[in-house]
Amino acid sequence: MTTGPGIRLDVRAVPRLKSHVRLQFNEARGQWIVQAPERVLMPDEIAISVLKRCDGTANIAVIAASLAREYDAPPETVENDVLEMLQELAEKGIIDDARA
């Protein structure tokens, strides 16, 4: 499967929020939000856990393993779900691969 010349993540990719994309807690609304150019995402609890770990040092395999422990879930399933979620966020311009 190919998606053109753009970003293609695998488990060794090191995700980070792109510059001028922010994960922040909004006091007035009492919720976490992702602020990006002319775009706001309101991630669910799982997505917030993933995004908080996208610090530009941990790779996707490490992030998924940590989440599998925290949620006591099957590591392979978690890894696939996390990869899929991050691939989608990469295509929306929210994250990139710190190695690139």
Added chain:
Amino acid sequence: MRALEPPMALLAEVTHRCPLQCPYCSNPLELDRVATELDTDSWQRVLDEAAALGVLQVHFSGGEPLVRRDLATLVGHAARAGLYTNLITSAVLLDQRRLDALVAAGLDHVQISFQDVEDAPGDRVAGYKNAQRLKREAAARVGAAGLPLTVNAVVHRQNLSRLGAMIDAAVELGARRLEVAHVQYYGWALVNRAALLPTRAQLDAATVTVEAARERLRGRLVIDYVVPDYHAALPKACMSGWGRRFINLTPSGKALPCHAAETLPGIEFPSVREMGLAEIWRDSDAFNQFRGTDWMAEPCRSCDRREIDWGGCRCQAFALTGKAAATDPVCFKATERGRLAEAIEATHEEPPPFVYRRMSGHKNPDEGVEPVPLGAVD
């Protein structure tokens, strides 16, 4: 009735002054004069009120926001209040000194409008000599400063043949995001509709071009596509619904549910000079007038799309039917859909000359490119 959510974004039209004269400007025909503009302190108070209300992003727009000398001060204030700050600019005034001040103030993102990919037709639409070159130079500065860039390519019947090249240019300019924005017919654009509205065939070709580019550039460039709904069968969810997501503030401080709302008769729009932003959002008659679905008549009232398109656009309904509460005539269910036929018919005739956007009024024929002296804009 469900609880009222806070607005997502504040559209801060800090001035109507602009060195450009684009004939599709969405500003009203009666432009606010400099003497009526909110001062720095008032804007700062409003930005604080917006953040407290739960607004997430503030879009500094106009007119040309860089005409205001205090723009970096306002951006800095918004950033300190936790707002995500966006500059929507023509960029012809975005020199290195202004950009440095905005970056230091904490600006998050810049959107630059482009009238074309070629200089001569671009400068003609802008009514400003060297506009295209100045914009390209400014876009390069934005990239060099590490700020994300959106290119807003405004398209219409006179430049759609160059859409492919406009998309390529956005990639070359280093944009992360491209808005291919068909002109929307409000304000000055409504006056110039016959000169701008594309044929159905042009629109269909543009849509094919955009979809191919999205696939080709996936992961490199996000392309948002705003279509001209005159050719559509379903209306757009204008502003995501009246009083649901946005507050637009005019230079003089009037709060509007959308930037064209002042064209609607019989509504008194509240001013931030007299009322707090939270009260305006929650309680003002203007923001409640077409909020939700209670105001709707048939065929909207029983339509299963009523919470998808929210009845379409009130300003378009009024502009085309004379009734602000009518079903948007774009809808295939609207009895007054025939009102679009005349406009669509005109797309097959020679385009008339532009009526350029000017402070002095709208009775100016196409006089060619005359630069406006910058001294006039401060």
